[in-house]
Amino acid sequence: AQSVAQPEDQVNVAEGNPLTVKCTYSVSGNPYLFWYVQYPNRGLQFLLKYITGDNLVKGSYGFEAEFNKSQTSFHLKKPSALVSDSALYFCAVRDQTGANNLFFGTGTRLTVIP
Amino acid sequence: DGGITQSPKYLFRKEGQNVTLSCEQNLNHDAMYWYRQDPGQGLRLIYYSQIVNDFQKGDIAEGYSVSREKKESFPLTVTSAQKNPTAFYLCASSIGLLDTQYFGPGTRLTVL
Numbered sequence: 001a002q003s004v005a006q007p008e009d010q011v012n013v014a015e016g017n018p019l020t021v022k023c024t025y026s027v028s029g030n031p032y033l034f035w036y037v038q039y040p041n042r043g044l045q046f047l048l049k050y051i052t053g054d055n056l057v058k059g060s061y062g063f064e065a066e067f068n069k070s071q072t073s074f075h076l077k078k079p080s081a082l083v084s085d086s087a088l089y090f091c092a093v094r095d096q097t098g099a100n101n102l103f104f105g106t107g108t109r110l111t112v113i114p
Numbered sequence: 115d116g117g118i119t120q121s122p123k124y125l126f127r128k129e130g131q132n133v134t135l136s137c138e139q140n141l142n143h144d145a146m147y148w149y150r151q152d153p154g155q156g157l158r159l160i161y162y163s164q165i166v167n168d169f170q171k172g173d174i175a176e177g178y179s180v181s182r183e184k185k186e187s188f189p190l191t192v193t194s195a196q197k198n199p200t201a202f203y204l205c206a207s208s209i210g211l212l213d214t215q216y217f218g219p220g221t222r223l224t225v226l
Contacts, residue, residue: 009154034214043118043204043217044157090156094212101172102215104156 002027004093004105012111013081021076021108023091033074034092034102035065044090050074061085081112117141118218120205125223127199135190135221137205145211146188150174151202151220160203163188164211192223199225 003026013019025031032051036044048059055067065076076089091105118139127133137146145164149157159172163182177196182188188207192199202222206215 004156032212036217041202041220041222043120043219044206046214046216049214101159104158106154106156 002093002095002101002103004091004103006089006091006105006108008108009106010109010111012113014113015083016080019078019081019085019110019112021089021091021110023074023076023105024072025074025091025093026072027093027095029095031074032094033065033067035059035063035074035076036090036092038088038090038107047076047089081110083112083114086110086112118205118207118216120203120218120221122221123219125221127223127225129225130194132194133192133199133223135192135203135205135223137188137190137218138186139188139205139207139218140186141207141216142185143207143209143216144185145208145213145215146182147206147208147215148172148178148180148188148190149204149206151204157204160190162211199223 005024034049035047038044047063048057050057050067058064063078088107088109090107092102094102121136147162148160151157158174160178161180163169166185169180179191204220205218208215
């Protein structure tokens with residue numbers, strides 16, 4: 001069965017510091033991995049995805065994520081946080097066998113402190 | 115949110131009433147989805163549709179119904195059988211089932 005864990009409900013970081021939002025996953029085969037961001041009372045915005053290839057994926061707004069197969073992780077990172085990055089971040093996974101569900105984590109609220 | 119619209123943004127209904135949430139996309143995507151979001155629980159899949167006139171139940175389909183008569187439209191009806199309908203409802207679409215999903219702005223339903 002697929003599952004996603006976002007171990008931190010809340011992450012606080014000072015503006016200008018690097019940020020990391022953690023995600024670990026479990027799937028039966030090779031994973032498709034996604035990061036989305038949600039601002040208050042809005043839909044989810046796609047940030048980036050890993051399908052295959054280079055383990056370091058670059059996405060929108062300066063975010064990147066590193067796929068680590070041995071640790072089954074897909075942590076979201078940004079070298080220098082902005083106050084405007086404050087939002088709710090979701091990691092999601094699907095296996096590559098054609099299963100239809102995109103399974104979401106419970107979300108991590110990122111607060112960037114000025 | 116571009117290309118996917120949901121209406122209304124806020125919806126209030128009395129207990130026992132059916133209510134229909136609208137989702138329209140102009141992205142020419144074949145697949146469409148409905149999710150429910152509750153605080154601290156992430157998103158849960160209600161229904162999805164791979165193509166016109168076809169749809170499948172997701173993880174929490176009980177108390178909900180959908181139709182897919184047109185490629186652009188995938189309305190969700192929350193019926194009186196849904197025991198706890200108050201939630202934030204998100205519609206999404208993708209080119210195909212394995213492609214990236216893009217989300218609408220959501221509808222917040224409150225049942226009084």
